[in-house]
Amino acid sequence: MRIAVLIKQVPESSSVRIDPETGTMVRSGVEAVVNPLDLYAIEVALMIRERNGGEIVALSMGPPAAESALREAVSMGIDAAVLAADRRFAGSDTWCTGYVLAAALRKLGPFDLILCGERATDGDTGQVGPGVAAFLDLPVATYVSNVPDFGPGLCRVDRLTEDGYEHLEVQLPAVLTVVKEAASPRLPTLRGKQRARNAEIAILRAEDLDVDLDRIGLKGSPTRVVRTFQPKVTRQCRRLPARDDAEIELAADQVIEFLRQRNLL
């Protein structure tokens, strides 16, 4: 089994500030980490390898500094890491990112399974995983909440939805995006860290990939950010007095009615 895990380096979210003038994230001086939700995809890949054997390749698109995120993945036990890094990729939106990653996967492939986190904690779109699947014309299952098991030419996954779970059989190769429930990420070991320090991170540049240079980077991105703003949060709070048993009874009834009216009960 050959598995690719797509990861992204993101600013560590507890230290992120938003520039009040521009409404954009202040990234300078902020610690960069592996997108926390990608750690679950890495763990699922490692667990599949433990059960079924095979090889895992971590792939990221980002600036040269994103190498450290890939090293963290290697220290957790990933076999090989590849970074798609090229100035011409800079400014890519989710469409372009999916396009470039798909091209890189084609180059590095074939893979039986491509795993992604549910979404990145910085952009928060959750679009790149499904985008990659579309570019590669592969089936995709999002919000996978288990470590899949495998049958002939397929994998069985549980999909977490608003109403419960879907149990799917998905034809391989496939793209899966996984949620936190799927597995608990392991910590890198000392030996893993030492191995990762010396690991070679292969770099893919635009010319290494079969991509149309007009469709990558900022100028190739169809997304235009017209305006960003912080939504105004308005909360209307109603206080119900509950000073004695009678009032508590009444207040509880009112809370139940309130929740019923909104279909929350």
Added chain:
Amino acid sequence: MNTASYHPVTAEIAAELRNVVGDRYVVYGDPERLEPFGHDEIAGPEYAHMPEALVRPKSAAEIARILKLANRERVPVTPRGAGSGLSGGAVPVHGGIVLCLDRMNRIIEIDPDNLTITVQPGVVTNEINERLKEYDLFYAGYPMSLETCFIGGNVAENAGGGKAVKYGVTGRYVTGLEVVTPIGETVRLGGKRVKDVTGYNLIQLMVGSEGTLGVFTEITLRLRPRPKASADLLCLFPTTEVAIGAVPRIMTGTGVVPTAIEFMDRTSMQAACEYLNESIPYREAGAMLLITVDGPDREAVERGYDRIGEACLEQGALEVYVADNATTSERIWKVRRSIAEAFKLVSPHQSLEDIVVPIAAIPEMAAGIEALAEEYGIAIPCYGHAGDGNLHATPVKAPEWSLEEWHERLPQLLTDLYRLAASLGGTISGEHGIGHKRKSFMPLVLAPAALDMMRAIKRALDPNGILNPGKIMDG
């Protein structure tokens, strides 16, 4: 200084208090709102005591007026920070007024040229370092409760915590204090000076005085350049013996001074991991060391943790995990910081202890604690700061013991525990303080003449016994 000599807080006194701080900042005659101010984080309800009034002043001048009033009316006053203490320092054991410093929460000045910060006592400790980030400076105090505790309480208890191995405890960083004395005088001690031998070292007398000698209203702290990188090792060991045995080798054989060496025995790490739903393979291990290394850059830190990690493996560690970013680092420190909370869930009847021994005596102390547990037939989970000899052994009531039996037998168990610590050159509290929780045990570790010195100091500064009476020693 006995209870009989104190007067109750009358409606007239409450009115005067309102006059000093404003209506909104006095609670009087409302038991429901006073209740939270009658205890700290000690688990046992028997250590709690209700205040008669709560006052939340905004300035040193207000505090001075309150203390003068209290002296005139013979009403005890107990200063309180965040109430996260573990020896009852903030508990008003004689009732009276609780003086809560939560409104005095301003960072007054950051002085990068002198490497100091001056703060009010109600600043949450963690906030200090948040604010210092942009200056590339840091304050080295790191009590485990740093997300909630106040710096004023840290100074009053001379809080230690996780980084004392390398950086020492709170007192090392206090260079200046503004103090309102028990009789209501406001004095400034020290300043921003690195050296100062102008008479008695009153600052260090105030540090760790548990709110009995003065109320701090401004605190100047020495800062250090922020270490640019750090990493944590989580080392799993087969047994307590092997883990504790590795500590001297780590401290002396690697040439690296770790920032922290925290120890957790099997029971502690299990409780914390289960509480946090943590998936570290702790079930196979008998003990854990959490070791932090910091330094000027990533390479230096890598060299440091390589040496320490290798030493741990040589000494018999089953596995060494490395956390070198905010995500993983927070994850493993959370295990350590959650132990106390997790235990409270396991059993509310326990006594969180704070013994400290010279570091070479740690293995003997740990073995002695296990022997005591066996002798008494109860669990004494043990965790703490292995690098500085400060162990939080925590006797937990055996399920088959009745509460009466627990209260009856605990003092004897503690006496045995403390005697053992003392026989190894240790003492009964390293960082939590004496408060009213441990004061009856003071004669085990201090000579009568030493206790008399303490009483003489207390009487000289607080002739009416107004400020936080009933703590540290009986008058």
